[in-house]
Amino acid sequence: MKKIHNYHLLYFITPLIFFVLFSGKAFAQVDSTATDSLLLKQIEQQMGNDQKQPPAQQKRSGISTNPDIGVVADFGASYLSTAKRKVDAYLNETEVSFQSVVDPYIRADFFVSFSRDPETHKYGVDVEEGYLTTLSLPYKLQLKAGKFKEALGRINTVHAHALPFIDLPNAYVNYFGEEGLNDEGASISWLLPTKKVYQELIFQATAGNSQSPSFHRGDSAGFTYLAHLKNFFTLNENSTLELGITGITGPNAASGNTNILAGDLTYKWKPVKMNTYKSLTWQSEFFYSNAKYSGTASNSFGLYSFLQYQLAKRWFMTGRYDYAQKPYDKSIVEQAYSVTAGWYATEFQKIELEGKTTNLNVDPGYNQVWLRWIFVIGAHGAHQY
Amino acid sequence: MKKISFILALIFAAFAVANAGTIKVVTTTTDLKSITELIGGIKVSVSSIATGYQNPHFVDPKPSYIISLSNANMFVTVGLDLETGWSPQLLSSSRNSKIQKGAAGYVDASDGVGLLQVPNSVNRGEGDIHIYGNPHYWLDPLNGKVIARNIADGLERIDPANKVFYETNLHAFFASIDVKMKEWQAKMAPYKGSKIIAYHNEWVYFERRFGLEIVDFMEPKPGIPPSPSQLVKVIKEVKANNIKAIISSPYFTTSSSDVVAKQTGVKELTLATSTGAFPTIKTYLDLFDYNIEQLVAVLK
Numbered sequence: 044m045k046k047i048h049n050y051h052l053l054y055f056i057t058p059l060i061f062f063v064l065f066s067g068k069a070f071a072q073v074d075s076t077a078t079d080s081l082l083l084k085q086i087e088q089q090m091g092n093d094q095k096q097p098p099a100q101q102k103r104s105g106i107s108t109n110p111d112i113g114v115v116a117d118f119g120a121s122y123l124s125t126a127k128r129k130v131d132a133y134l135n136e137t138e139v140s141f142q143s144v145v146d147p148y149i150r151a152d153f154f155v156s157f158s159r160d161p162e163t164h165k166y167g168v169d170v171e172e173g174y175l176t177t178l179s180l181p182y183k184l185q186l187k188a189g190k191f192k193e194a195l196g197r198i199n200t201v202h203a204h205a206l207p208f209i210d211l212p213n214a215y216v217n218y219f220g221e222e223g224l225n226d227e228g229a230s231i232s233w234l235l236p237t238k239k240v241y242q243e244l245i246f247q248a249t250a251g252n253s254q255s256p257s258f259h260r261g262d263s264a265g266f267t268y269l270a271h272l273k274n275f276f277t278l279n280e281n282s283t284l285e286l287g288i289t290g291i292t293g294p295n296a297a298s299g300n301t302n303i304l305a306g307d308l309t310y311k312w313k314p315v316k317m318n319t320y321k322s323l324t325w326q327s328e329f330f331y332s333n334a335k336y337s338g339t340a341s342n343s344f345g346l347y348s349f350l351q352y353q354l355a356k357r358w359f360m361t362g363r364y365d366y367a368q369k370p371y372d373k374s375i376v377e378q379a380y381s382v383t384a385g386w387y388a389t390e391f392q393k394i395e396l397e398g399k400t401t402n403l404n405v406d407p408g409y410n411q412v413w414l415r416w417i418f419v420i421g422a423h424g425a426h427q428y
Numbered sequence: 429m430k431k432i433s434f435i436l437a438l439i440f441a442a443f444a445v446a447n448a449g450t451i452k453v454v455t456t457t458t459d460l461k462s463i464t465e466l467i468g469g470i471k472v473s474v475s476s477i478a479t480g481y482q483n484p485h486f487v488d489p490k491p492s493y494i495i496s497l498s499n500a501n502m503f504v505t506v507g508l509d510l511e512t513g514w515s516p517q518l519l520s521s522s523r524n525s526k527i528q529k530g531a532a533g534y535v536d537a538s539d540g541v542g543l544l545q546v547p548n549s550v551n552r553g554e555g556d557i558h559i560y561g562n563p564h565y566w567l568d569p570l571n572g573k574v575i576a577r578n579i580a581d582g583l584e585r586i587d588p589a590n591k592v593f594y595e596t597n598l599h600a601f602f603a604s605i606d607v608k609m610k611e612w613q614a615k616m617a618p619y620k621g622s623k624i625i626a627y628h629n630e631w632v633y634f635e636r637r638f639g640l641e642i643v644d645f646m647e648p649k650p651g652i653p654p655s656p657s658q659l660v661k662v663i664k665e666v667k668a669n670n671i672k673a674i675i676s677s678p679y680f681t682t683s684s685s686d687v688v689a690k691q692t693g694v695k696e697l698t699l700a701t702s703t704g705a706f707p708t709i710k711t712y713l714d715l716f717d718y719n720i721e722q723l724v725a726v727l728k
Contacts, residue, residue: 319483
C-alpha cells in the first residue's frame with residue numbers, strides 16, 4: 044500500500060518540478076515589483092562574481108574538524124612497608140582526551156580513562172569526565188552539563204597527572220575517595236562584575252551516581268548540591284592569592300545526610316620575567332564534615348598543606364603535611380609527611396619520586412614510596428592556574 | 429531603600445559615561461597593544477596580557493586576565509600557536525561571545541603574513557616546533573604593517589562609524605614604518621651577512637629583513653636547555669667564523685652564553701623581543717631602534 048502511495052506522489056511531483064524548472068525565467072520576467080527585480084539584479088551580479096576562475100594551484104587545506112586528541116600515560120612503581128607484595132610496577136592509567144568546540148554556542152571535553160584496579164590489577168574503562176560548556180550565555184553565566192570533576196577547592200578539579208605529588212592527601216581521600224568528587228549533573232557559574240578581584244560563584248547539582256565515602260545516593264534520596272565561591276587577588280605582577288569557600292550537602296551511604304564545609308588558600312609567586320625558571324606555591328585546603336549515619340551524628344576535620352618550590356627550569360620539590368580525622372570517628376587521627384621531587388623534562392614528560400610516612404594514633408604507622416613517569420602524546424590543553 | 433537604589437543608579441550612570449565611546453581591546457602581547465593604540469588613538473583603551481619582558485609561549489593563565497577579556501570589545505592575538513598554551517583557555521572562560529574565534533571582535537594578527545619555517549611534517553622529537561610556521565613574525569617591521577591592517581580591519585568591523593579615523597591613522601603608521609625602515613636598513617647595511625648565534629629560534633624574520641646570518645642556537649633543539657655538547661659545538665663555531673655576538677631575550681638565563689663568552693670573547697646581547705622589554709622601548713617602532721642600536725654597537 045505504502046509503495047503505491049509513493050508512486051502517486053511521484054506522478055504529482057515530477058511534472059511540478061519540470062514546470063518550476065522551465066517556467067522560472069518566465070516568472071522572473073513577469074514579475075514587476077521593484078524590490079524583487081533589485082534582488083534579482085543582486086543575485087545575477089553575485090552569480091557573475093562567482094564565475095570568476097579561482098587562482099590556479101590553490102593549496103589544499105590539511106585542516107580537519109576532528110577534535111584535539113591527546114593521550115596521557117602514567118607508568119608507576121610503588122613500595123608499601125606493610126604490604127605482602129612490597130614492591131610493585133604498573134601502567135597506572137592511560138587517559139585519552141577529545142576536546143573541541145561543537146558549534147558557536149558550546150564546546151565539549153571528554154576524558155576516557157583506562158585505569159588499573161589496585162586490588163585486582165585488572166584494567167577497566169571509565170568516562171572520567173565528559174561534559175559540554177556553553178560559550179555564549181548572557182550575564183556572564185556559563186553552564187556545564189555532563190560528568191565532571193566538581194568545583195570543590197583546588198585539587199579536586201585537577202587531573203592526577205598534573206598534581207605535584209603522586210598520592211592524594213589523606214583527608215581528601217577519607218571524604219571523597221581516590222576518584223574525588225566527580226559526578227553527573229549540571230553546573231552554573233557566574234562571573235561577578237567586580238573589577239579588581241576575580242570572583243566566580245559556582246552552583247552544582249549532581250545525581251549522586253558516582254559513589255564517594257561522603258556522598259552516595261540510595262534509591263529514594265535526592266541530589267547532592269555544591270556551592271563554591273572563588274576569589275582571586277593579584278597581589279603584584281609576580282604573586283597572586285586565591286581564597287575559596289565551598290559548601291556541599293547530599294545523601295550518604297548510611298541513608299543519612301552529609302554536610303561539608305571546605306576552604307582553600309593558595310599563594311603563588313612566579314616572577315613574570317623568569318617564570319619558566321623559578322616559582323613557589325603554597326596551597327592548603329581544609330574540610331569540616333558533619334555527617335549523620337543512621338541517626339547518629341559525627342563531626343570530623345581534615346586538612347593538607349603543601350609547599351612547592353621550583354629549583355631550576357626542570358626541577359621541582361614539594362613537601363606536604365596531612366592531618367585527617369576519620370569521618371565516622373574523629374578520635375582516629377592520621378598524620379602524614381611527604382616529599383616529592385619532580386624532573387620536568389619538557390611540557391610533555393615528567394618523572395616524580397615521592398616518599399611518605401604516615402602515623403596513626405591507634406595503629407602502627409607505615410612508609411610508602413612511589414615513582415611515576417608521565418608522558419603525553421598529541422594535543423594537551425592548558426592547565427588551570 | 430530608595431536612597432540606595434538612587435545611589436546605585438548614579439554609580440552605574442557615571443560608569444556608563446566614563447566608558448562611553450572607548451572600544452576596549454585586549455591583546456595577547458605588548459607589540460599588538462602598541463600598534464592598536466597607534467591605529468585606534470583616543471577611540472580605544474588597550475591592555476596586553478603578556479608583558480614585554482615575558483616569554484610569550486609561557487604566560488600563566490591567571491583568572492585576573494578573564495576580567496578584562498569578559499569586558500572586551502575586541503581581542504587581538506599573534507596566532508599560529510604562539511599562545512596555544514594559555515589564550516584558548518582564557519578565551520573560553522571569558523563568557524564573551526563578541527571576542528570568540530570567528531566573531532567580529534576576534535583579530536588574528538597573522539592573517540596574510542608571509543610565514544617562514546612552515547614545517548612539512550611534525551615531530552616533537554625536534555623540540556618545540558610550530559605547526560603553522562615560525563610565529564615570531566612581528567620582529568620584521570614590514571610585517572608590522574600587515575598586523576596594523578588586520579587590527580584596523582577589526583576596529584572598522586566593530587566601529588564602522590570611525591572608519592576614516594582608523595584609515596588615516598593606519599596610513600600614518602605605514603608612512604612612519606617606511607621612513608624608519610630606510611633609516612634602519614641604512615644602519616644595518618655595513619653589517620650585511622654578519623654571522624651571529626641566537627639563544628632560541630625566534631629571530632628568523634628579523635634576520636632575513638636585516639641581512640644577518642644566524643649560524644646556530646644555544647638551545648640544541650627549540651625549548652631544550654643548552655647542553656654541554658651544544659656549548660662545545662657553539663664555541664667551535666664562534667671561533668671558526670669569528671662570530672661577534674650571541675643574541676638572547678630578557679626571559680632566558682645567561683649562564684650558558686656566559687660560558688661561551690668567557691671561552692671566546694664573543695659579546696652577549698640581550699635584545700628586546702617585544703615592546704616594553706626595557707623601559708626605553710615604549711612603542712613598536714622603539715623596539716627596532718633599540719635592537720639595531722645594540723647590534724650596530726657590537727658588530728662594529
